[in-house]
Amino acid sequence: MYDDAAHGALQQSARDHLWMHFTRMSSYDTADVPVIVRGEGAYVWDSRGRKYLDALGGLFVSQLGHGRTDLAEAAAKQAAELAFFPLWSYAHPTAIELAEKIAGYAPGDLNRVFFTSGGGEAVESAWKLAKNYFKLVGKPMKHKVISRAIAYHGTTAGALSITGLPGLKQQFEPLVPSTFRVPNTNIYRAPSFLAGADGTVDPETFGRWAADQVAVAIEAEGPDTVAAVFLEPVQNAGGCFPPPPGYFQRVREICDEYDVLLVSDEVICAYGRLGHMFGAERYGYQPDIITSAKGITSGYAPLGAMIVSDRLYEPFAHGTETFLHGYTFGGHPVSTAVALKNFEVFEDEKVLEGVREREGAFRGTLEKLLDLPIVGDVRGDGYFYGIELVKDKSTKESFDEAESERLLRGFLSKALFDAGLYCRADDRGDPVIQLSPPLVCDQAHFDEIEEKLRSVLTEAVALL
Numbered sequence: 001m002y003d004d005a006a007h008g009a010l011q012q013s014a015r016d017h018l019w020m021h022f023t024r025m026s027s028y029d030t031a032d033v034p035v036i037v038r039g040e041g042a043y044v045w046d047s048r049g050r051k052y053l054d055a056l057g058g059l060f061v062s063q064l065g066h067g068r069t070d071l072a073e074a075a076a077k078q079a080a081e082l083a084f085f086p087l088w089s090y091a092h093p094t095a096i097e098l099a100e101k102i103a104g105y106a107p108g109d110l111n112r113v114f115f116t117s118g119g120g121e122a123v124e125s126a127w128k129l130a131k132n133y134f135k136l137v138g139k140p141m142k143h144k145v146i147s148r149a150i151a152y153h154g155t156t157a158g159a160l161s162i163t164g165l166p167g168l169k170q171q172f173e174p175l176v177p178s179t180f181r182v183p184n185t186n187i188y189r190a191p192s193f194l195a196g197a198d199g200t201v202d203p204e205t206f207g208r209w210a211a212d213q214v215a216v217a218i219e220a221e222g223p224d225t226v227a228a229v230f231l232e233p234v235q236n237a238g239g240c241f242p243p244p245p246g247y248f249q250r251v252r253e254i255c256d257e258y259d260v261l262l263v264s265d266e267v268i269c270a271y272g273r274l275g276h277m278f279g280a281e282r283y284g285y286q287p288d289i290i291t292s293a294k295g296i297t298s299g300y301a302p303l304g305a306m307i308v309s310d311r312l313y314e315p316f317a318h319g320t321e322t323f324l325h326g327y328t329f330g331g332h333p334v335s336t337a338v339a340l341k342n343f344e345v346f347e348d349e350k351v352l353e354g355v356r357e358r359e360g361a362f363r364g365t366l367e368k369l370l371d372l373p374i375v376g377d378v379r380g381d382g383y384f385y386g387i388e389l390v391k392d393k394s395t396k397e398s399f400d401e402a403e404s405e406r407l408l409r410g411f412l413s414k415a416l417f418d419a420g421l422y423c424r425a426d427d428r429g430d431p432v433i434q435l436s437p438p439l440v441c442d443q444a445h446f447d448e449i450e451e452k453l454r455s456v457l458t459e460a461v462a463l464l
C-alpha cells in the first residue's frame, strides 16, 4: 500500500505522463486514477489497499488468476536462460514445444502455429495470410473480409477495418478497404420478421437466417473477391452473443460452397474461457484459421497465436514461397515458456473440467438478477457472460445516448468499482455489463459477483 505522499506522487505522475488506452483522460483531471498494485487468485488490490474481485480476468486474460509463483518462476527461468531471440529464420525450444502443443489441442488439421505478440496482430496476420494464400492458388481476386456488426477484432488498421463498431473507426478513416458486415447472433434483438405466431424467435430459425446472411454478403460482393469471414465463437462486443444451434455448421457449409476461409477469432474464447481449449470445439465446427491470444499465458506475459490448417500452409511449404510477415516479439521466449507452464497447470489442475462443472452454477447465479427491472437479458457460456441493461423490460427498450452516458459512465462503472467489483460496463452496442472471471472462480465468487451487481443495479434503478 502507498502512503499519502507516495499515492499523491503516483497520481500526479500518471496525470502528467501516462496515456491510458481507450480512456477519456479528462475523467481523471480531478478523480484518482485507479492504480492496481497486486493480485492474488481472483482478487486485485489498489494502491490504497482496497480489494476488488476481478470479474473480468483483467481484460478476458487471467485464466489462472493472479499471483501464481509457478508461472512467474517459469518466466524468470526462461529470461535467465535465453531472454530473447526472434523467430525470424531461427527458433528456440519453448516456441517449438508450444507450437506442437497448440497444434495438438487445435481441432482437425490446424497444425501450423504462427506466433504474434497479441490478438490484433493475430487477426492482422490471418487476413494477410488469407490474401497471400489465394494469390498463390490462382484466385488472386479473393481479398475481401466479412465480419459481424458490433464485433471487435482489434485496433491495427486491418483488424480495425474488420471490426464492426463504426464509433471506433470513423476517426481513423480511411481504413483498409474491402471489409463488409453481416448481422450478429443477438437473438434478444432478433428482427421481428423472424418471430413466430407466439411472438418468440426459434433459435434454429434465427441461426439459419443469421448464417445465411454470410452467403448473401458473399453473393453481393462477388464470390471471386471474398477471402474470409471472421467470427468469434461467442461475440464479445454487444455483450456475449453465443451462436444459435446450427449457426456455425451452416456458415461452414457456406464457406465451403464459396471457397471462403472461416477464421474463428478466439482471442477471448480460446484457452478455457468456454470450458474447452477452443470455442470451435465447444460448438463443433472446423475453422481454417484460429486467432488467439489473452488466456494463452493467463496474462503472465504477452503472446498471440494464429493457428493455420495444413491446406493454407501447403503453398508455403515448398520452393521459394515465403510468408513475408512477422513481429519482433512474436513468440517471445519468455512468453512461450509461460504459456507452456500455463497449459501444464491447465492439465494438472483440470482447469477446463472445472469450468464445465461449475458453469451451470455461474449461469444460475447470474440469472437471479433477472428479477431486477433493469436486467433485460443474461447471456453467455462457460465463464463468459453479458448482462444487458434495459429501460423497459417488457418492450426491451434500451437507453438513449444521454441516458447511457449518465448510467454507464456517470454511475455504473465507478459504483461497481467502489463496491469492490472490477468488471466492465460497456455501451459499444446496447448497454451491457461484461463478466469474464478467472477460471478458478467458484460458487463463493459467483455469489459475490451477484450480490455486488444486485446492490449497484438496484441503486441504478432508483436513479433512472
Ligand SMILES: Cc1ncc(COP(=O)(O)O)c(C=O)c1O
Pocket: 118, 119, 120, 121, 123, 152, 153, 154, 155, 232, 236, 265, 266, 267, 268, 293, 294
Ligand atoms: C475477439 C478479439 N479479437 C482481437 C482482439 C485484439 O486483441 P489485442 O488487444 O491483444 O490486440 C480482441 C481484444 O479484446 C478481441 O476480443
